[in-house]
Amino acid sequence: MxxxxxxxxxxxxxxxxxxxxxxxxxxxxxxxxxxxxxxxxxxxxxxxxxxxxxxxxxxxxxxxxxxxxxxxxxxxxxxxxxxxxxxxxxxxxxxSKILINWNIDKHYLDDLNRAGVSVIPTRYLNRGNGMSIHQIHKITGWRDTVIKPTVGGAGRHTYRIQPENIDIIANKLIEVMQKEDFMLQPFQESVLSSGEWSFVFFGKNFSHAVLKKAKPGDFRVQDDFGGTVHEYIPKESEINFAREALMACPELPVYARVDLILNNSGKMAVSELELIEPELWFRMKPKAANxxxxxxxxxxx
Structure with a gap:
């Protein structure tokens, strides 16, 4: 060796x-x-x-x-x-490999939900189950939604679906949905007005938070699509809420990013939990690297 x-x-x-x-x-x-x-x-x-x-x-x-x-x-x-x-x-x-395998597929949101963590309602369209975008909308009654792969990032294959474009998006995704699992969530209106907060933890220790905002006319907060990042000083109650998601992981991560938004009821909810390769904005807070x-x-x- x-x-x-x-x-x-x-x-x-x-x-x-x-x-x-x-x-x-x-x-x-x-x-x-x-x-x-x-x-x-x-x-x-x-x-x-x-x-x-x-x-x-x-x-x-x-x-x-x-x-x-x-x-x-x-x-x-x-x-x-x-x-x-x-x-x-x-x-x-x-x-760890345990955490990566758990976090790499966004079915983990179901685990967080079962652990009592507030998440955005999610329905899955697993490849091969024959469920179409139109059918899942009919079942849920949702009319304004976001669809994306359960394995992905950087806004890949991510679309906002509304009645006027559902046929276009369904046709665009029909081939890739035969190869990958997808997830559907009701669109959260606060993303347009309030944005999304990211809370960075190392072990149990909270480090810093940022606010991500989409550019006008878009809903994706990633900088790939013109989103912007701003410093954010959170309340202790917000930090504790984010930490609850952290403690629901299979084991305590060395590093984690908890993304939160206000749901359509005006309550905080986890949109994503990033444990593999999250952007952590060390350029905004270099001491966090320590x-x-x-x-x-x-x-x-």
């Missing part, structure tokens, strides 16, 4: 390894990974940074890997699953 040359490797994807002319988006990725790298190195850890799909690297040569910006995995899902299976036998995953590093160092074998 080869001797480890790294204590930890920060995982990214090929787009963020030595980019020739990085735009502002990529510069943010590089800056935040550098902030994390420096925080880990300050604790005398040997730190590398690798594309998860780097076929030339032997994953036995690092004691642990930290999932950070592996933002192509949902477009290469079968390949990613194969890599996970192989690499997890050679090195330690942060977050909290992450403190959690990581406890797990280095």
């Amino acid at each position: 080869p001797q480890p040359i790294f204590d930890i490797v920060i995982l990214t994807d090929s787009r963020y390894i030595n980019p020739s002319v990085p735009d502002g988006y990529v510069q943010n990725v590089l800056k935040e990974d550098q902030i994390v790298k420096e925080a880990l190195e300050a604790r005398n850890l040997r730190v590398g940074r690798k594309d998860w799909a780097d076929s030339e690297f032997n994953w036995e040569q690092t004691k642990a890997v930290l999932f950070r910006t592996t933002w192509d995995y949902f477009n290469r899902f079968e390949e990613f699953q194969g890599w996970m299976e192989e690499a997890s036998s050679k090195t330690h995953f942060i977050n 909290l992450l590093a403190d959690e990581v160092i406890r797990l280095i074998p």
Whole structure:
């Protein structure tokens, strides 16, 4: 067995390894990974940074890997699953493989709901069950909805469905829905007015929060679609609400992002819980990387 040359490797994807002319988006990725790298190195850890799909690297040569910006995995899902299976036998995953396998598919929202965590109502259209977009709308009675894959990110195959466009969206997704599971949720009006809050935790410790707002005329808060991010000072009750979702996980994550919105009844609800490769906005709060590093160092074998 080869001797480890790294204590930890920060995982990214090929787009963020030595980019020739990085735009502002990529510069943010590089800056935040550098902030994390420096925080880990300050604790005398040997730190590398690798594309998860780097076929030339032997994953036995690092004691642990930290999932950070592996933002192509949902477009290469079968390949990613194969890599996970192989690499997890050679090195330690942060977050753990248990958490990643649980969180990678948004059916986890059902688990949170059963644990008493308030989530957005969700119905699933699993591939092969024959259920169409029209049928699920008829069953639920929902007329204004959002549909997206249960495995995905960055707004991939995500659409707002209303009576005037349901035929268009159904036809657009008919082929991909034969290959992937999808989820349907009633559209939450507050996304347009209030936006979405993200709460960042390291272990049980709350670090910081941001408010994400969609650009006018859109409902997607991701910066890929023109969304903006703003500093947010939360109330203690909001932090505690977000922490309830954290404590409903199969095990306590090293890092987590809890996304909250106001539901159509005006109450806070979890929209997503991100445990694999969430954006954590270290550029807005660099000292947060120290909290992450403190959690990581406890797990280095």
